Amino acid sequence: MRKFIAALLLLVPATMFSGAQEKPDDEALKIAGVMDGIPVVDMIHLAAEYEKLSFLFNSKTVTGEFTLVAPRDGITVPRDRMFATLQDVLAQYRFCAVNHGGTWVIVPMVEVCTYAPIVTEAELSALDESAWVTVMAPLENADANAVTGALRNLTSRQGGVIQPVQGANTVLICDRCDRVREIMKLVRQADESARLSTRRHALPAGADADKYAQSVFELMPTQFSRSCMVTAAPGGNALLVTGVEAIHSEIPLAIEALK
Amino acid sequence: MRRLIAIVMLVCTAVALSAAQEAKPEVKPMKLSGSATVKISELAAHVAKANETTIDVQKVGQAELAHIAPSTAVAAEGDALFMLLQNALAQHRYVLVPNGDGWAAVTAAEAHKHVPVITRAEVATSADWKWVRVKIELENVDANAAAGALRNLVARQGGAVAPSGRSAIEICERTDRVRELLKVVDQLTGRQKSEITVYPVPAGLTDQDVMHAIQAHFARRPGFYFRVEVSPNGSDIDVTGPAHVQAEIARFIEALKE
């Protein structure tokens, strides 16, 4: 196996990008082969040149090398993807680039939430996926504290942050745009799962509605009882139940068990 | 003869000085291209010259920054130059603050002692790069909750947010960042804004039935604040509460109609 790989590697000159000399192409960058030990700062140069951006950083802290492995036949990177590639490279060293007053500054990821622009969910879809942002996500149904706890492990290490806004039932999510979009899928699913509805559930004739309300509530499991309200309907032999969708299929079973 | 020479020299000096004043060199926008290692003191000197002001960066003047721009160059002048300097200082945990008629770099941790205090209205006209302290009055929102929401979003050194009484917070940050933080404040106050909604009493029920049903049903719900009372006209129910509470009470009243 080793011999085979060695033979193959002989065919692939180390550190080589194949040429566009054969077919000039202004729109894409063709890379090929194994590029070992590329300084991060060189990648910053590429992004600056190809995307016409200016970067400011502390050269003593933003250091390091990375390896890029591409097939020897080459692979095309659109020229307007150089900044995104830079973000991937910087992430290897827990750094990222953020636009700060018109200049792209390179900062440690742990501090990015103090720089990232704050946007609404609607604005998120129009943003570049490699940009770091903080999204305000108001929740209609789910509890912001619970959602924060559930999603905390899914944000980028050292930089990704999710926190509740007490009183506004909103979560703030700071991460790279592509990651925020994935996390927002979970936020919306959680919010939808927590959607409450109020329905009327009939009781057996002559039942004591208040007693039934108390007993039915006691039978609800904790995961439902936290957001469940059961009261006797005024003027009728029925219960009014507010809760998540699953609870409305559970209530008739509980009423039946109490008959 | 000596006196003549002295007079001639005086006249020449005067002419030279006035000519120098008339031919004051025009400061062109700073062009940034390729890769450069920038000393803070050199950058500050250029910004000071271009804006005819003084900038004291003694403490951090020797610190260096890397600046990489496209070879086609980008130009910066005026506020953009100040912003560049402010960003450069931030990399070394310093900020530019007013100092008499000019400016001075101080450690970020000391920023709050030197920056001007402005009102929320003045944020709109303050230059992006200027550090400020802003007192923001809050409506319907607890100051501690607002401060807690913003605390993680201000600069690790120099940025500060603290409650100021029960219904205001004070933020110390760069103006452009303050504008971002105000979006969160507005979100917070908007969500908590109470409104009165009038609900007709469903047929077959009395206003007291409906009022008690609402109170009993939502009494145990955490964080669900509202006020319910019979309308002055005696045939409707008035509910005061934020939008998400109103939506749920509307659904409840619909269920009462069944």
Add this chain to the structure above:
Amino acid sequence: MKTIACTLFAALALLLLGATAGASQRVKSPSVEPLQDADEAVLTLPKEDTVPLSDLIQLYVERRGIAIIFNPRSVRGDVKLKAEEQGKELRGTEFDMFVSNALEQFRFVLVRTITCWTIVPSVEAATATSVLTEGELATADGWSWACVHVALEQAEVNALTGQLRDKVSTYGGLVQPSHPNTLILVERVDRLKLLLPEVRALDKAPAYERYQTRDAAAAVKALREQFKGKPATFTVDPAGHVVARADTELQGKIADAIAALD
């Protein structure tokens, strides 16, 4: 200001770049597409050999037609291979799975980023995987990692989380209870496909049982204490019986507990 020539950049640009700088376009292009069809990727295995992980990555990239960025200081090691026979061929997703397994040996996973692929520590898989619906999961590649959100019908999420925690990968697998009664699962897709039916089986409908006791109110109080933290609830019905909601297995224990109380 002292301007220095960016010689490294120039050298890199001349040596490595095919394209020349033109007008900047802010409309982003679609992400990098592989040049080769994944099904054409073939790995021919020796009967036995030891291969540096970096060589395997190079070979994979070559055959699969993708680009991978990684930190060479952390992604390293030797992979020991043993095949049933000399020259055994791994094609398409078999090859993908082979590389995924090799990386897992070193606690790494291969994940897609915006422009290419990257190798991240397994413990960070949850921070880099795509969120899929159960429908999307059915067609996802078995070797890739994914995150799914599962809404539970009946089971109590915290109890279920405890049961599932030992069933996901030690490094990278995640079972996270979510609000109000949902689970977030992160795992490699092939294992996730096996895990989901288990979750559904555990999310079974509870049973309601009625028990006759001498003092129902006192019994309910004692049972709540005894079964604290278990997915069981109790009340007294209008006729003075104890009514318990729990799964069938737990109902047996409740019956024993009531018998002991009497």
